[in-house]
Amino acid sequence: MKSKRKAGASGRRERRAFSAEFRAEAVRLATERRAAGGTLAQVGRELDVTPDQLRTWMKQQGLGTEGGAAIPGETLEQENRRLRREVDVLRQEQAFAKKVAVYFAKESR
Secondary structure (H helix, E strand, O other): OOOOOOEOOOOOEOOOOOOHHHHHHHHHHHHHHHHOOOOHHHHHHHHOOOHHHHHHHHHHOOOOOOOOOOOOOOOHHHHHHHHHHHHHHHHHHHHHHHHHHHHHHHHOO
16 A cells, blocks of 8 residues: 655655654553553554654653553453463564565565
8 A cells, every 4th residue: 555645855754843743642552552451553553653763752741651560550461461462463563574584585586
């Protein structure tokens, strides 16, 4: 799927400005999704921003982005389930990255 991003003459994307409300809502959404086992990459794709930008906004608001950080009010059982889901997602992403690397290695020959 091609993105509808505007590129300048050099092929680079123009710098965008985001309102404080958008950034706050993005951080809220990212925090909720991470609590449910989602990733910043997924939220970033939905909002058309990079995961690094989301991390920066979270740090600016004083929120940590550590993967294993416990969520206030979360029981050990809930944390364990959340972390298992996160490990599953990371394993899937790693397997996909390996397949992509093999594919492109074959293409370059």
